[in-house]
Amino acid sequence: MRIPEETVDRIRQATDILEVINDFVSLKKRGSNYIACCPFHNEKTPSFNVNPTRQIYKCFGCGKAGDSVKFVMDIENIGYGEALRYLAKKYGIEIEEQEQTPEDLLRQNERESLLIVLNFAKTFFQEALQKSDEGRGIGLSYFRERGFTNPTIEAFELGYSFDQWDALMQEGLRKGYNRDLLEKAGLILVKEGADGRSPKTFDRFRGRVMFPIHNVSGRVIAFGARILKTDKSQPKYLNSPETTVYHKSQVLYGIYQAKQTVRQEDVCYLTEGYTDVISLHQAGIKNVVASSGTSLTTEQIRLIARFTPNITILYDGDAAGIKAALRGLDMVLEEGLNLKLLLLPNGEDPDSYVHKVGAEEFKAYIKANSKDFIDFKAGQWLAEAGNDPNKRAEGISDVCASITKIPDPLKRQTLSQRVAQVFHVSEQSVISEINRLLRKQQEQSQKDFDRQARQQTTVQNEPTVDELNALFADAGINGVEPAISNRTPVDAPGERIKAVRTPLSYQEEECIRLLINYGARELEPGITLCQYILSELHEIEFQTQPYDLILSLFREGYHRGDILTAGDFLNRRSPSEIEMQNQAIHLTTPRYEISEGWLKHEIYVPSEEEIGILADSAYRNILRIKKMLAEQRMTTLQQELRDANGKTPEEADQLLTEFMHYKRIDVEISRLLGTVISG
Template sequence: MRIPEETVERIRQSADILEVINDFVSLKKRGSNYIACCPFHNEKTPSFNVNPVRQIYKCFGCGKAGDAVKFVMDIENIGYGEALRYLAKKYGIEIEEQEQTPEELLRQNERESLLIVLNFAKTFFQEALLKSDEGRSIGLTYFRERGFTNPTLEAFELGYSFDQWDALMNEGVRRGYNRDLLEKAGLILSKEGGKVFDRFRGRVMFPIHNVSGRVIAFGARILKTDKNQPKYLNSPETTVYHKSQVLYGIYQAKQTIRQEDVCYLTEGYTDVISLHQAGIKNVVASSGTSLTTEQIRLIARFTSNVTILYDGDAAGIKAALRGLDMVLEEGLNLRLLLLPDGEDPDSYVHKVGADAFKQYIKTNSQDFIDFKAGQWLSEAGDDPHKRAEGISDVCASITRITDHLKRQTLSQRVAQVFHVSEQSVISEINRLLRKRQAQTQKEYDRQHDRASRQDTPQQEPSVDELNALFAESGIEGIQPTVPKQPLAPGNRTSTARTPLSYQEEECIRLLMNYGARELEPGITLCQYVLSELHDIEFQTPPFDLILTLFREAYHRGDILTAGDFLTQQASDDSIVQNQAINLTTPRYEISEGWIKHEIYVPSEEEISILADSAYKNILRIKKMLAERRMNTLQQQLRDSKNKSPEEADQLLSEFMHFKRIDIEISKLLGTVISG
């Protein structure tokens, strides 16, 4: 189905980019804009910029840019139409869709189709739980025994799968979903011989949501005793579900995580649900999988503080220690809490209640040094070798932290806990860093030697590859310079740029940002620039296209603004929209401290500065075009053996004409005059 244009425009007008992006990452105000660490690539220093006035975002690290619709497309990896539907649902806009042509249906994204069929399955399981006799007597009874209320069932969209071979499959086919799509979504299985049946049968269902609240997979718990069936069964990995990148409960928890500025991390579905129901809503689970770097980075979008809540038994301690170093390596502040032996978050919150549970967290959570040291000291007793091993183990965790100031502070803490000198702790940390650096260098050399023995020529390692190698040694990686903005849309790289292309880019930037400004009464910057460039065509395709649009609009009596380009539809990865974002998003702002102390910084918005910038930009464009023409004429003069004297004289005369232009412009610019 196709969305009518008037509805598309209404969605775009309603969507506030700050609200949309805040659903996925925590933004902090800086000047007139907002910043965050980019959700599209791993970084520890914010380079993701959101402009609420122009309703655009731009990452100066990876180059991602766009409006609210494009952001949803990028973050959810969905198509244009599905992003519009997401925003329409968020802002309560009803969509009366139009029939699509067969060609449009063929272009529909498979990812979108999977999300649609997974939503159907979620609704099917919900209705089975609440409206069928089997669901109420088995599934609902189980949830009631766990103490889950109706609002909780609704918040997590819990359900039940019939104890039948093909109940879901038959209903899906009846609704028009083909078996191939149901199988790709992980909802049905096919065996040799052609037998097809539901994956989840006779189980209570825990839908797994992504950050935006879309169902992307299911966890399922069997209720009857069957040694041939696993207790828990999860969806397989699909186009929309990668378990290492997902945290159970993140959709329900994200707002509270942001408000409380801390995330509680548990292991299981019921841990999350029980704590949420008790009022502790900033809690997520790794869903029974080992904690991954991607999951930690997902938490980091909303807070830099993590408290791990694990069972107090040996397995819980092991799980907590396993995830500790990864959390530190990603730059988050970490605390750990072990519950009383035999308890998990689900059982303990039911036993003591929400208030007592919160107080237990406050009283008993430890930073990672106290946690690790406590484990080692209880095991070591008076054994000096064990104590030394413990110190080395804690120091190894500290080396995962890239912040040098934090390392120094934590070194002091280790010395206090183990009753040793601070210098000995620092020496051990440095020893471990050198050791890891040597191991990393050895691994790099080994890989380089292997590559050099191959017949095919090898490329030098990229900055990202070197950083990946050195991350293991605790060394801050090479910091790449900000990439030059590509001339093509998105993040595709372009060919090497000419000096002229940068001047053309500057001209378009001035037009987009200040085209309607009057340089003197009755003369706008747009009028001045277009009159000076009336017989000039730009050499760089995107900028030539935009210049043509300015000319066409001016002939109609209009002056285009940045907004005219920013509202270009994102469905075709618009070159124009991407260039508009690149050219209207400043990377730096004047420090508030400078403003506070009344330190004056000239602004290009001042008429005298703006007029001078436009004037010099036009001179540089004309100078570079003259130089380009002179180079061409010089080449033709070198090849003039086969030309008549008259033709050679004509070439020389034209060369001298452009040489005079070059010299005159050099004088006006105050640059060295060519010899």
């Protein structure tokens, strides 16, 4: 279904980019903007910038940029229509969609289709739990035995799958979902028939209580399911397979329900199971997630890091729990997060213990018994070592090895003091051991690099045009066109793209930046910067896309009596205009702001918005553009003079006269710019 344009306008007007992005990453105010570590690439220092005034975001690390709709598209990897529906739901805007054409349906993204069918399955399981005799008698009874209340069941959208071969499949087919889509979503299985018989198709989940797995925005992307009857031929827990929308190493159970509290409490509790999360949530400890279905992964740690730098791992107190805690410890440290660990009493897990002692005592236990990783590891080693000096030395080395994972040198220095205190050794000996391990790691990294270099037998070229176009076609993008480059024309199949940034392109970019940010500013009464630049660049065309297109739009607007602003480019919507929007965001988002401390101490820093500075910037930019164009023409004329064979003396003289004309222009502009001219 297509969303009417007036509804799109309402969605965009209602959207607040800070609210949208805060659902996925914790923003911190810096000056007039907000910053965070980018959710699109791994980084330790924030380079992700959000401008609430212009309602745009820009990452100076990976280059991602856009508005609220584009952010949802990128973070959820969904199409434009689904992003609008997500925002409409968030802001309570009803969508009366228009019928799609067959072409529209063909363009619908498979990922969006999977999310829709998974939502159907979630609703089907919920209704089976609440409205059927089987669901109430088996599934709801089980949840009641676990102590789950109705609000908790609703918050996690728990459900039940009928103990039938194809109940879900039949309902899905009746509602118009095809078998192929149900299979791709991991909801049904197709088993090939033996001896030429027809394949059998049946539901993956049968006779189980259902735990929907949500992504950060609350969309159901998979299911976990627990069987309730005794059947040794069936696994106790069964999870969805990996699909286009579900990669278990990148997902944390409960992150959607926990994210706001994680941000508020500035700590995330990490457990192992579905019921651990649900029971703690119901007890009022809502900042809890689980790494269900997989050991803790780097991607899961980075997901937590979007909302807080502090993790406390809650694991069972048995040997398996200790082993699991130690396994995830170094990965958390490597990502630069602050880590604490808590082992529950032996034989207890978070679910059982919170039911045993209650919410308040459980919280008190966390506060009293959470240990930093040094105390945790040292306690394990000292208990094992006793009076054995060799074991103690092994323990010190093991703790030091964990410290080497921490990227911050200052934090490593501070922690080395703690290790010395805990093991009763000199701080210098700890520092020496840490340095020894760091050198060993560096040497190993160099050996690995050298080995890979020796194994590299062929030079890895850039992809061909054909290869890129094939990849882009799979992604729904039409053709290869570098965003900012002068591009060697490519016609022959297999020929390589050569994207080179020329000095002139930087000056063209600066000119467009001035136009977008200050075009309507008056340099003197009645003369705007836009008018000044367009008059000085009369009949000059830019050589770099998309700057030439933006310049043309400014000219068209000026001829209509209109001076374009940043908003005219930031609000571009169609796929063909995304690059123009990205360029506008890049050119309107300053990477740095003047420190408030400078203002506090009355340190004055001139702003380019001041008329004198702005006029001088535009003046010098135009001179540089004209100088570079003159130099280009001189280079061309020099080449023609070298190849003057076959030309008449008059033609050669004409070339020389033109060359001298541009040489005088070049010299005069150099004088105006104050640059040194070599003879």
